Amino acid sequence: MSTVTLRDVKKAYGDTPVIHGVSMEIQTGEFIVVVGPSGCGKSTLLRMVAGLEEISDGEIHIAEKLVNNLEPRDRDIAMVFQNYALYPHMSVFDNMAYGLKLRKLPKDEIRAKVEEAADLLQLRPYLERRPRQLSGGQRQRVAMGRAIVREPSVFLFDEPLSNLDAKLRVQMRVEIRKLQRRLGTTSLYVTHDQVEAMTMADRLIVMNAGVAEQIGSPIDLYEHPETVFVAGFIGSPAMNLLDAAAFPGLSLPTDRGPLTVGIRPEHLVVADGGPIGATVDLVEPLGADTIVHAQLPTGDALLIRLPGNAKVTQGTTLSLAPKDEAAVHLFDKDTGRRI
Amino acid sequence: MVERRPYLTFLSHAFLVLGVAVVAFPIYVTVIAMTHGPQALLQVPIPLLPGDQLWNNLNEVLFVGRSTSGTPPTWLMMVNSLVMAIGITVGKIVISILSAFAIVYFRFPFRMLFFWMIFITLMLPVEVRILPTFEVVAGLNLLNSYTGLILPLIASATATFLFRQVFMTIPDELMEAARIDGASAMRFLVDVVVPMSRTNIAALFVILFIFGWNQYLWPLLVTTESDFYTVVMGIQRMLRVGESVPEWNIIMTTTFLAMIPPVVVVIAMQGLFVKGLIDAEK
Numbered sequence A: 001m002s003t004v005t006l007r008d009v010k011k012a013y014g015d016t017p018v019i020h021g022v023s024m025e026i027q028t029g030e031f032i033v034v035v036g037p038s039g040c041g042k043s044t045l046l047r048m049v050a051g052l053e054e055i056s057d058g059e060i061h062i063a064e065k066l067v068n069n070l071e072p073r074d075r076d077i078a079m080v081f082q083n084y085a086l087y088p089h090m091s092v093f094d095n096m097a098y099g100l101k102l103r104k105l106p107k108d109e110i111r112a113k114v115e116e117a118a119d120l121l122q123l124r125p126y127l128e129r130r131p132r133q134l135s136g137g138q139r140q141r142v143a144m145g146r147a148i149v150r151e152p153s154v155f156l157f158d159e160p161l162s163n164l165d166a167k168l169r170v171q172m173r174v175e176i177r178k179l180q181r182r183l184g185t186t187s188l189y190v191t192h193d194q195v196e197a198m199t200m201a202d203r204l205i206v207m208n209a210g211v212a213e214q215i216g217s218p219i220d221l222y223e224h225p226e227t228v229f230v231a232g233f234i235g236s237p238a239m240n241l242l243d244a245a246a247f248p249g250l251s252l253p254t255d256r257g258p259l260t261v262g263i264r265p266e267h268l269v270v271a272d273g274g275p276i277g278a279t280v281d282l283v284e285p286l287g288a289d290t291i292v293h294a295q296l297p298t299g300d301a302l303l304i305r306l307p308g309n310a311k312v313t314q315g316t317t318l319s320l321a322p323k324d325e326a327a328v329h330l331f332d333k334d335t336g337r338r339i
Numbered sequence B: 001m002v003e004r005r006p007y008l009t010f011l012s013h014a015f016l017v018l019g020v021a022v023v024a025f026p027i028y029v030t031v032i033a034m035t036h037g038p039q040a041l042l043q044v045p046i047p048l049l050p051g052d053q054l055w056n057n058l059n060e061v062l063f064v065g066r067s068t069s070g071t072p073p074t075w076l077m078m079v080n081s082l083v084m085a086i087g088i089t090v091g092k093i094v095i096s097i098l099s100a101f102a103i104v105y106f107r108f109p110f111r112m113l114f115f116w117m118i119f120i121t122l123m124l125p126v127e128v129r130i131l132p133t134f135e136v137v138a139g140l141n142l143l144n145s146y147t148g149l150i151l152p153l154i155a156s157a158t159a160t161f162l163f164r165q166v167f168m169t170i171p172d173e174l175m176e177a178a179r180i181d182g183a184s185a186m187r188f189l190v191d192v193v194v195p196m197s198r199t200n201i202a203a204l205f206v207i208l209f210i211f212g213w214n215q216y217l218w219p220l221l222v223t224t225e226s227d228f229y230t231v232v233m234g235i236q237r238m239l240r241v242g243e244s245v246p247e248w249n250i251i252m253t254t255t256f257l258a259m260i261p262p263v264v265v266v267i268a269m270q271g272l273f274v275k276g277l278i279d280a281e282k
Helices: A042-050 A092-102 A107-120 A136-149 A166-183 A194-200 A218-223 A228-233 B006-033 B054-063 B074-105 B111-123 B130-139 B146-153 B157-168 B172-181 B185-196 B198-213 B217-222 B231-239 B248-278
Strands: A002-013 A016-027 A031-035 A057-062 A077-080 A154-158 A186-191 A203-208 A211-216 A240-243 A259-263 A268-270 A276-285 A289-295 A301-307 A317-322 A328-332
Touching: A002 A042, A002 A186, A016 A042, A016 A057, A016 A186, A016 A203, A016 A211, A031 A042, A031 A194, A042 A057, A042 A077, A042 A154, A042 A186, A042 A203, A077 A136, A077 B172, A092 A107, A092 A136, A092 B172, A107 A136, A136 A166, A166 A194, A186 A194, A194 A218, A203 A218, A203 A228, A211 A218, A211 A228, A228 A240, A228 A259, A228 A328, A240 A301, A268 A301, A276 A301, B006 B248, B054 B074, B054 B248, B074 B111, B074 B146, B074 B157, B074 B185, B074 B198, B074 B231, B074 B248, B111 B157, B130 B146, B130 B217, B146 B217, B157 B198, B172 B185, B185 B198, B198 B248, B217 B231, B231 B248
Parallel strands: A031 A186, A031 A203, A077 A154, A154 A186
Antiparallel strands: A002 A016, A002 A057, A203 A211, A240 A259, A259 A328, A268 A317, A276 A289, A276 A317, A289 A301
16 A cells, blocks of 8 residues: 555746656655755655645645645644754643644643653653753654654655764664654655665655656665666765776677766776776775775776775776676666666 | 953942932932922922821822822822733734734735835834824724723834844744644744744833833823823823922822833843843744
8 A cells, every 4th residue: 555646746936847747656664765966856845745835736645645735734744854843942742742732632642642752762851851951863853753643644854864963863864764664654754865865765766856866775776777867876985987988898789879887886896807907096995995096098087996905006007897797887878877 | 351450440330330320319309209298399409318208198199189280190090001001012012923923924915015014114103193193093082092092002013023033033944843733823823933932022011011101192192081191191290280389299209100110010021031031942
């Protein structure tokens, strides 16, 4: 059963289109991450699902109900905002209880629900505090708690971790994912951080300039990027994307017009007599692995990720080969689509 | 400043003491005058030490009207002033919050036009538009009524503008969060916007209460029955007694009583003021 269905959803501000038609079915309990560079329309898409932005064209269904013209409160959703959007003058308890109070639930039921959520999020000792007396991570949990107590059919997350420091972000990432698994609530999560996207998602939507470039599982996107954009966006360090002319040693199809060849840095191995020769410019030993910045004879830069114990010196020429056949991705140079 | 020079310290303190004296002395004279009979205050020099007529004067002022000036007992004038001041204050605050809320949170046609129309009325205080306003109030049969005293003074561009600025500092996400939580616009106003602006409301309450309490010209125009006289205009009437001698002990006692409510409001609201300065919640 699908909880959220998007059918050719479009958004335009005046004459300027910002989302060019996104279609997708989200299954119950799925964790979907929308990822893309800033300005790609990912937040707008989320806000349209939330009901905070009008939908210019297309249909959004939540729990089998067309919601295009429904107010946010009637859509059975809960949202976690980037800067938490906690009511500063209310205690943690009141922040979490506010939505329930407006729904006119009985007092003891509200208390029970809020306390249950507080236990789940380890917020019990903080219920009487004001948001400003909490740390960033705790505020984030309160914002989560506010969403949880409503028991909606969909959680919406709008870059919820981007205001936290790096260490806390990793920790909260795991917490959110665990929590979502436990509650089994369908979630739509917007982020610009591809690591966050890869680690959390059941399925990813990669957006670029208002278009959903590819929808699929993280591994699927990593192994079979459909477009040059997805290929360059997913994976770190980024895939080497060069003209076919940069790799004269590789046997590439010649009947497909101009090609863009993509090889991930980690899919290059040092091999005697390998088809690719590159001069080492810079070596970055990271411990677990070594990132090598090299230059091809054509002058193009090439990134290589070698094991941590690799002995590479600057100025030498390496002979490299793709790890296997699947390591070489071919794209049509003009359309950017996979061949 | 880390400068430590004895003569500077002395000089600045001397100025401060002088300033306090300039402000406090007239009030001291008022208090002293309250305790003397009418004759004592007509002599030169006027007494600077307390007399024994305080209770007499208070009793006279509070509960007996003055036939020479035609003013009712001061307790009635105080009540009138209080009703007017609180009416103006509460009315102004409510109206300004509502209009600022509309201007900040709703997109309606000619929004900016309405904002500027309100803004322009900043240049038109009561004194400027007093004749047309009187005409309207008289036409509505509101002379000699609390409504007539209060209503024309309620609209306030200053307060609307102030609340607009305050509301614009409240992040939009709060409004969106409230919408998702299921709050209607008015719920959001009452549950989020007003509590978040409460220190500004308190500050405005003080200013507007004093503004309302000190109204002189308008009450003078719209009240002809002594039952609706306010205390500030009452004092003025007591001074203009024509042939007879002004009763300074009575005037000073009334003046002192008229000073009490604004002082009480300032002291009561001071706590919220300071609190607003200390805990920045936004």
